[in-house]
Amino acid sequence: MMLYEAIVVSLIVIATVGGAELLGLTMLNRPIVIGPLVGLALGDVQSGVIIGASLEAVFMGVVNIGGASAAEPGLATAVGTAFAINLGGGAAIALPLAIPIGILGLQVKTLLYVGVIGFFAPVFDRLAAEGKERAIIGLHYGAWCLQWGIYGLLPFIGILAGSSAINAFVKAIPPVIMNGLNICGGLLPAVGMAMLLKLLWDKKIYLFFFLGFVLVAYLKLPLVALAVLGAIIAVTIAQRDYQISQLTKKMENAPALATPSGSVNEMDSEEEDFFQ
Amino acid sequence: MSKLTNVTKDEKKMLRKMFWRAFTLYTAVTPAKQGASGFCYSMMPFIDHFYKKDPEKKKEALVRHMAYFNTTIPLSTFIMGIAASMEKQNSKNKDFDANSINAIKSSLMGPLAGIGDSFFWGVLRVIAAGIAVSMGSTGNILAPIVFLLIFNIPTILVRYYGTFLGYTLGSTYIERVYQSGLIHILTKAAGIVGLIMVGGMSSQMVKFQTKISMSMQGASVLKLQNMLDQIFVGIVPLLLTLLCFYLLNKKVSINYLIFGVIGLSILLSVLQIA
Numbered sequence: 001m002m003l004y005e006a007i008v009v010s011l012i013v014i015a016t017v018g019g020a021e022l023l024g025l026t027m028l029n030r031p032i033v034i035g036p037l038v039g040l041a042l043g044d045v046q047s048g049v050i051i052g053a054s055l056e057a058v059f060m061g062v063v064n065i066g067g068a069s070a071a072e073p074g075l076a077t078a079v080g081t082a083f084a085i086n087l088g089g090g091a092a093i094a095l096p097l098a099i100p101i102g103i104l105g106l107q108v109k110t111l112l113y114v115g116v117i118g119f120f121a122p123v124f125d126r127l128a129a130e131g132k133e134r135a136i137i138g139l140h141y142g143a144w145c146l147q148w149g150i151y152g153l154l155p156f157i158g159i160l161a162g163s164s165a166i167n168a169f170v171k172a173i174p175p176v177i178m179n180g181l182n183i184c185g186g187l188l189p190a191v192g193m194a195m196l197l198k199l200l201w202d203k204k205i206y207l208f209f210f211l212g213f214v215l216v217a218y219l220k221l222p223l224v225a226l227a228v229l230g231a232i233i234a235v236t237i238a239q240r241d242y243q244i245s246q247l248t249k250k251m252e253n254a255p256a257l258a259t260p261s262g263s264v265n266e267m268d269s270e271e272e273d274f275f276q
Numbered sequence: 277m278s279k280l281t282n283v284t285k286d287e288k289k290m291l292r293k294m295f296w297r298a299f300t301l302y303t304a305v306t307p308a309k310q311g312a313s314g315f316c317y318s319m320m321p322f323i324d325h326f327y328k329k330d331p332e333k334k335k336e337a338l339v340r341h342m343a344y345f346n347t348t349i350p351l352s353t354f355i356m357g358i359a360a361s362m363e364k365q366n367s368k369n370k371d372f373d374a375n376s377i378n379a380i381k382s383s384l385m386g387p388l389a390g391i392g393d394s395f396f397w398g399v400l401r402v403i404a405a406g407i408a409v410s411m412g413s414t415g416n417i418l419a420p421i422v423f424l425l426i427f428n429i430p431t432i433l434v435r436y437y438g439t440f441l442g443y444t445l446g447s448t449y450i451e452r453v454y455q456s457g458l459i460h461i462l463t464k465a466a467g468i469v470g471l472i473m474v475g476g477m478s479s480q481m482v483k484f485q486t487k488i489s490m491s492m493q494g495a496s497v498l499k500l501q502n503m504l505d506q507i508f509v510g511i512v513p514l515l516l517t518l519l520c521f522y523l524l525n526k527k528v529s530i531n532y533l534i535f536g537v538i539g540l541s542i543l544l545s546v547l548q549i550a
Contacts, residue, residue, distance in 0.1 A: 024299035024435075025349050027401065027427050032408045033420045046415045053412030053419060057481040060405050070530035099534060114307050121308040124316075128338040131331060133320055136338070140313045143304035180542030183550050186483030187516060187541055191533050193478045194520030199398045200470040201521070208468050212475025217510040223406045223476055230472035238465035245457050 002163055008041045009082050010156040017074035018148030031055035031077040038081040047090060051081045054091040055098055058188045061195025071102030072109050079155050086163075087170050092181045095188065097166065101158070108154060112147050208233075283444060290321040294360065295439045297321075298353045301345075310346035315356065322360045326367035336374070337363060343378055347385035348392025350431045350438070355384050357442020391463055399470040401427055406477045482513035486550050 012034065020029035027033070032052045039048015059073035080098030087093055120143050127135045173181075197209065212230070215221045221229070283291070301314035319341045327334035347355065359377055366372045404426035412419030488500040504511055520533055544550045 021305070022300060022303050024301065026431075027404075027424060030405065030423070032405060032412055032423050035412075036417060036420045045417055049412045049417050049419055050415050053409045056405055056409050056412070057477075060402065060409075060477075070534070096538070099538075103531060113305070117304060118307050120304065121306040121312070124304075124306075124309070124313050124342055125339070128316060128342040129335060131335040131338060133324075133338070136313065136342075137317060137320075140300065140304045140317050143313075176545050177542055180545035181538075183484075183544055184538050184541035187513075187537050188534065189481040190478070190513065190516040190520050191530065191537060193474055193482065193517045194524050194533070195530065196398070196402060196470070196474045197517070197521045198524050199394065200467050200474060202464075202467055205464060205468050205471060208471040209475040209478075212472035212477075213479045213510065213514060214475075215472075216476040216479040217508075221476065223403075223410050223473070223480065226476040227403045227407065227469070227473060230469040233472070234465040234468040237468060238461050241461045241464065242458070245461065 002160060005042065005082060005086070006156045006159040009038060009078050009159055010152040010154075012037050012041065013075055013078045013155050014148045014152040016078075017072070018144065018151065020074075021148075022144055029074040031059055031073050034074055034077040035081045038078055039085060042082060042085045044085050047085050048081055051084055051091045051094045052077060054185055055080065055094060058095065058098075058185075058192050059102070060189070061192040061199075070106070071099065072105035073102055075105035075151075075154060076102030079158055082155075082159060083163075083166055083170075087167065089170065091185050092178060093170055095185050096181055105151075105154065108151065112150055116150070117143050117147050283440070286325070287443070290325060291357070291360075291439050291443055293321040294318050294356055295353055295436055298349075298356060298435065298439070301349055301352055309342070309344045311352070312342050312345055315343075315345040315352075316341040318353075318356055319359065319363070322363055326363055333367070337366075340374065340378055343381070345381065345385060347389040348396055350396050350434045351388045351392045353435045354438035354442040355381055355388065357439050357444075358384070358446055359442075361443045361446050387459070391459060391466075394463060394470070395466045396431060399466045399473070400430060402470060402473050402477075406473055406480075409477075410480060478513060478517045479510050482510075482517055484512040484516070484550065486512075488549060 015028075016034050016037065017029045020026060035050075035052015035055060036045055036048045039045040039051070042048070055073070055077050059071070059076070076098035077094075079101050080094035083097050084090060084094035120139060123139060124136065127139065201209075208230075212226060215226060215229070216223075297318040297320075298314070300317065301311040304313045305311055306313075316338060319337070323334055323337045323341070327337055341359070345352075359381055362372075362377045362380065366374050366377065404423050407426065408419040408423035411422060486500050486504070490498040490500075508514070516537075520537075523533060524530070541550075
């Protein structure tokens with residue numbers, strides 16, 4: 001039984017985390033996809049979806065594209081969800097397991113990227129210089145198999161070797177800590193949101209963050225409605241910005257006409273005042 | 277799109293091949309050259325076609341496209357289209373400077389990664405994930421499917437049309453877009469949607485309820501949570517999110533933040549605050 005789980009979870013990790021890189025970063029590697037898949041394989045889709053959703057909220061700010069990242073959310077979700085479903089603990093169990101696993105996963109991923117696949121860069125160059133197209137294609141896919149074959153061993157070994165230890169550990173958690181972990185599930189998304197804010201924060205438009213917050217906190221707007229509302233506001237502002245830029249261009253091109261369109265200048269500075 | 281009529285049937289076939297191959301751009305990503313092998317692999321249909329009779333030039337082209345390449349993947353096919361149209365010029369025109377192909381590639385990949393990262397990862401993915409998380413937290417099993425569709429339908433359309441657009445419009449077009457300032461307007465608009473969504477999600481996903489209440493003569497009269505809600509609904513999630521953001525800007529590592537929040541939660545539980 002444990003062997004079945006270890007094999008299935010490692011196949012899911014290879015297909016999603018590796019698959020995302022093979023299929024153009026199509027977001028297969030996100031917790032909201034992996035949680036339900038693991039749930040499906042272990043016979044509890046409902047729990048898988050709920051755990052996947054709560055881990056997605058925590059890891060939403062973690063994108064392993066360029067820049068620094070904190071953890072590898074895919075492995076974290078796969079192993080965390082598998083243990084949580086086995087032990088019947090839900091997201092409160094998945095979360096404390098997922099975070100250290102995710103950090104370990106990122107270390108291994110980086111190690112493979114630098115220490116194994118990195119050595120193929122000069123081989124690719126040589127093959128290109130020799131015009132060996134077939135060899136390039138073979139190595140292109142071969143490197144993927146090698147990298148994710150090794151990575152897939154992590155969940156396999158982790159579940160086979162760690163199950164009894166983690167089982168005992170989880171059973172030993174006192175209720176007050178368990179309650180703390182439940183609270184943590186509610187608070188941790190703040191870190192994810194902060195990471196997203198870092199990506200998007202801009203002096204001119206930061207007020208819109210508070211608009212979104214108030215619309216949901218007080219008016220209880222569903223996020224679909226919020227997305228539509230946000231798009232309408234953004235399109236309206238973009239149209240106005242475009243008109244302003246066209247007008248400024250016209251004025252620059254025809255300085256003689258600048259006097260009657262002085263009001264445009266005022267509008268421009270008004271806008272700047274508003275966003276500052 | 278009217279210029280598409282100038283593209284021959286053969287070229288359309290090759291462009292489609294390139295579009296499919298471009299999915300594997302980062303399949304063998306290396307620290308030194310990022311998506312070099314994927315770029316070269318995607319260009320092969322054109323390289324094979326244009327340099328059919330000249331093996332030396334073909335080798336040169338393979339080496340050329342095995343150079344460092346890194347950009348937001350949905351916009352990669354646009355650059356590939358441009359590179360392919362330049363290879364066509366190079367194969368026909370003896371005076372064409374082949375070095376300009378890589379010069380254009382490297383001058384485009386930075387700016388396109390800038391706008392692409394903030395739009396596709398910062399906004400589109402966040403909207404998709406936000407909607408999926410609020411569905412999934414109630415156990416709706418459609419959540420992952422909705423997530424993948426919202427993110428991938430626009431992304432794959434951009435990839436598909438980008439391939440043709442790059443090949444037909446070429447590099448002058450993107451320069452014009454840059455000079456017109458349109459990129460700034462689009463980046464700002466995308467940022468507005470992103471910030472509204474992150475604000476809404478901070479309110480919906482960051483959850484806190486305190487248990488503290490004062491009781492007089494056995495009956496509880498003052499619930500701290502009610503008082504907090506009267507000041508501002510969701511004041512604790514909002515302040516915690518802003519605190520994390522402040523600390524991130526102070527270069528506090530994300531892992532410290534995560535462990536800090538775990539520690540804080542356990543402390544809140546031990547002190548019976550929540």
